[in-house]
Amino acid sequence: MREIVSAALSEEAVGADFAALPVPQSYRGAVVLRDESEMFQGMATADKEPTKSLSVREVPTPEPAPGEALIAVMASSINYNTVWTSLFEPMPTFGFLQRYARSNEPGAERHDQPYHVVGSDLAGIVLRTGPGVHRWKPGDRVVAHCLSVDLQSPDGHDDTMLDPEQRIWGFETNFGGLAELSLVKSNQLMPMPKHLTWEEAAASGLVNSTAYRQLVSRNGGQMKQGDVVLIWGAAGGLGSYATQLALNGGATPVCVVSGERKARLVRSLGAELVIDRAKEGYRFWKDESTPDPKEWKRLGSHIRELTGGEDSDIVFEHPGRETFAASVYVARRGGTVVTCASTSGFRHEYDNRYLWMSLKRIVGSHFANYREAWAANRLIGRGMIHPTLSTVYPLSDVGIATQAVHRNQHAGKVGVLGLAPAEGLGVQDEALRERHLAGINRFRSHRS
Numbered sequence: 001m002r003e004i005v006s007a008a009l010s011e012e013a014v015g016a017d018f019a020a021l022p023v024p025q026s027y028r029g030a031v032v033l034r035d036e037s038e039m040f041q042g043m044a045t046a047d048k049e050p051t052k053s054l055s056v057r058e059v060p061t062p063e064p065a066p067g068e069a070l071i072a073v074m075a076s077s078i079n080y081n082t083v084w085t086s087l088f089e090p091m092p093t094f095g096f097l098q099r100y101a102r103s104n105e106p107g108a109e110r111h112d113q114p115y116h117v118v119g120s121d122l123a124g125i126v127l128r129t130g131p132g133v134h135r136w137k138p139g140d141r142v143v144a145h146c147l148s149v150d151l152q153s154p155d156g157h158d159d160t161m162l163d164p165e166q167r168i169w170g171f172e173t174n175f176g177g178l179a180e181l182s183l184v185k186s187n188q189l190m191p192m193p194k195h196l197t198w199e200e201a202a203a204s205g206l207v208n209s210t211a212y213r214q215l216v217s218r219n220g221g222q223m224k225q226g227d228v229v230l231i232w233g234a235a236g237g238l239g240s241y242a243t244q245l246a247l248n249g250g251a252t253p254v255c256v257v258s259g260e261r262k263a264r265l266v267r268s269l270g271a272e273l274v275i276d277r278a279k280e281g282y283r284f285w286k287d288e289s290t291p292d293p294k295e296w297k298r299l300g301s302h303i304r305e306l307t308g309g310e311d312s313d314i315v316f317e318h319p320g321r322e323t324f325a326a327s328v329y330v331a332r333r334g335g336t337v338v339t340c341a342s343t344s345g346f347r348h349e350y351d352n353r354y355l356w357m358s359l360k361r362i363v364g365s366h367f368a369n370y371r372e373a374w375a376a377n378r379l380i381g382r383g384m385i386h387p388t389l390s391t392v393y394p395l396s397d398v399g400i401a402t403q404a405v406h407r408n409q410h411a412g413k414v415g416v417l418g419l420a421p422a423e424g425l426g427v428q429d430e431a432l433r434e435r436h437l438a439g440i441n442r443f444r445s446h447r448s
């Protein structure tokens, strides 16, 4: 592994040098263990601790199958799917791995292991490619998006997310990115933005692509200039990219956050309309099963106050049960609620009269297809959208990093170093970086 790191840090190493490096037989990766899937049984979600379920173990290196690539991971980031995996909620991910292993894909059986190497982002260097890969070669600096897809069925040929064998790499597949090495399908790879460090480059893939489809794409909110966009969790992983995409596309984001520090962060992105849900004390449920429509109305009035009387064309939803009914209520007549998650609970309840009588739409959105992921990465590469990296941890502290996200103590994205020995390495275009330094560092003031 030491030779890989020296080649990665050397300015002289070329593709042939990486191709000639021996591939280690094993590597360190962040894992949950099948034997421990029941460890939190009976506990409330909030009391479960990722530091107990996630550990760093040595695991055997998989050989790339046709169409795959083995990557030396320089850095990765925490996504909420790793929080779910580490809590074994809503179910242990080992079922996904077993299902994948039963598919007809060549090499799929390797994914069913008693350990699950997690993580759905990476920035790194191609070490080896499997048969049939010609676009990428050893030595290429890459980021990976997390759409693992088979494409043998015609269902996904218009929109790769619709493939029946669509999976999220590092969540529904093994050998994920929170590790020293990782196995991906080569069509997950995209060029690493040249002006970013390894950890900055690894921050955006999953959330930026998801926010792009959810908000901008014709498969999601189809945002246009002048739209009012209500963004829940605007200083979080998804929300910090949705806010930038809204501003970049000429829309007006109304950013919901909890706390003054997060309010300052989204203002620093350029958002002018901010709701501090903690300060305002919004409670959309009187108790576990009784919604409070007065609170939906209070939120609607608050949005109108901020926008000068306008309602939201698009509501960017992901908190789920706690906020969903309010989201449906505050969307404008003919507006769209576009949802990709249910952090606070997946059994939503809302008053359907406000949906049909006002001709609103609810759109389900999940990650992004190849084109959407590529388009989202292009915006990062051109310095139009910036990573919202706040804190960076070493791989050995992956449990602590995941716990910070579970406890909502973080802002933007939390990074994790893989083989990169320190932060600040990997930049190839210093001039472009210099132009965007303030944007790149915006969330660095927030420590979880």
Ligand SMILES: NC(=O)c1ccc[n+]([C@@H]2O[C@H](COP(=O)([O-])OP(=O)(O)OC[C@H]3O[C@@H](n4cnc5c(N)ncnc54)[C@H](OP(=O)(O)O)[C@@H]3O)[C@@H](O)[C@H]2O)c1
Pocket (backbone or CB within 6 Å): 079, 080, 081, 206, 207, 210, 232, 233, 234, 235, 236, 237, 238, 239, 256, 257, 258, 259, 262, 277, 318, 319, 322, 323, 340, 341, 342, 343, 344, 365, 366, 367, 368, 405, 408, 412
């Ligand atoms: N389908 C997909 O492809 C996809 C992709 C990415 C993420 N997701 C899912 O989306 C969700 C968010 O992911 P993320 O990366 O953005 O997580 P994150 O970094 O934790 O950000 C979520 C934000 O939501 C806000 N929030 C949390 N609970 C809330 C509640 N009960 N009411 C209102 N706001 C609440 C918090 O902001 P404040 O406390 O500041 O308000 C938090 O910062 C997760 O469930 C994740 O699994 C789905």
